[in-house]
Amino acid sequence: MKKPLVSVIIVTHNGKHWLKKSLPTIFSQNYKNLEIIVINNNSDDGTEIFLKKYPHIKTRKFYDNEGWGVGCNRGTQMAAGKYYFFSSEDTLLAPTCLEKLVGFLETHPKASAAMANIFYYPQNQKIKSRGYFFHPSSLIISANQIYENAQDAQPIFAVSDPFLVRARDFQKTPGFDERFFLYYEDTDLCWQWWLSGREVYLVPQARQFHKVGAIAKTLPSTFLFRESVKNTLTAVIKNGEITTIILALISRIILHTLGMFIFLYRKQYAYIHATISGYWWVFTNLPKTLTERKRIQSKRIYLDNKIYHLVGQPLHSTYIQKILRGQ
Known part of the structure; x- marks a missing residue:
């Protein structure tokens, strides 16, 4: 029986150096029924010429850096796979990574997406991410410690990219919110799947390696x-119940206000401007966000409290510190 096609979609911006490392790990996958699509976000480092060495790779070049979510969305327009594997140039895969992820989704029809354990590169032993839990304050809480010894697949609220997605489920949504240049686009999408009754999982047996900050x-x-x-607040307004939105706004405003006092003390005025600018963007884009909210809420099956019981964890002071840093 022929295995389903997986469309590997890589978004890159000036990532030729990393593509030289990451592409061979895709070519050497045990899982062979792949097509590779590279979205070139206006690179000027020779990426376009480098990719011509691989005529079997589908490519598309933008003449501006459109961001990760836009690149992924355009990649799906070129894809024919039953599954999409969304990735970046700075991610390397263990040989069995896609085999493990596809095998899981093939046997778990309620799951829309699955991610592998992500290790720091080049150390390759220390965990970077095992996904995230949900908290009504709109914080996403790391699953790293909770699932430290997990051997079997575990439900998670949101993935860290890269991850494997069932193409059929992705196509039922508008895809990644193209107003999000970077950050939280994967959480936004996973939240939509959970509230509509779908599921998202960590598959610990699958392994991948990521260079932080590349x-x-x-x-x-x-x-x-x-x-x-802006992306955190927008995702909450789109996906959360009214009580979740109120709690998130209160917690975010308090913590970001405290953060601005810290920035003021440190004379980091640009971060104060960035905070205010983020809130202003949320306000001016509210009509579009509310239109999206209407579409999403019409498909809701699970209340946020139910999602919290499925994939939630208590809030710790560590995550208060993260929100002050805008994470």
């Missing part, structure tokens, strides 16, 4: 901070 370091830190502020 993409983010090419962008201004204040821009990334603003993205985190």
Whole structure:
């Protein structure tokens, strides 16, 4: 029996150096029924010429850096697979990674997405991410310690990219929110799946390796901070119940206000501007967000409290510190 086709979609911006490392780990996968699609986000480092060495790879070049979510969405328009594997140039895969992820989704029809254990590269032993839990304050809480010794697949609220998605379920949504340049686009989508009765999982037997900051370091830190502020709040307004939105707004406003006092003390005025700019963006884009909210809520099966009981964990002070940093 022929195995289902997997469309590997890689979004890159000036990532030729990393593509030289990551592409061979895809070519050497035990799972062979693959097509590879690379979305080139206006690279000027020779990526376009480098990719011509691989005529079997489908490519598309943007003439501006459109962000990760837009790149993934455009990649699906070129894809023919039963599954989409969304990735970045700075992620390397263990030989059995896709085999394990596909095997899981093939035997768990209620699951829309699955992720592997992500290890730091080049150390390759220390865990970077096992996904995230849900908390009504709109924080996503790391599953790293809770699932430290997990051997079997475990439900998680949100994945860390890269991850494998059932194409049919992805196509039932508008895809990644293209207003999110970077950060929280995967959480936003996973939340939609959970509230509609679908599921998302961590598959610990699958392994992948990620170089932290390889993409983010090419962008201004204040821009990334603003993205985190606006995307988190927007995802909550789109997906949360009214009580969740109220709790999230109260907690975010309090913590971001405290954060701005800290930035003021440190004379980091650009981060104060980024915080205010993020909130202003949320306000000015509210009509579009509310339209999206209406569509999403019409498909709701699980209340947020139910999702919390399925994939929730208590809030710890560690995560208060994270929100102050805009994470």
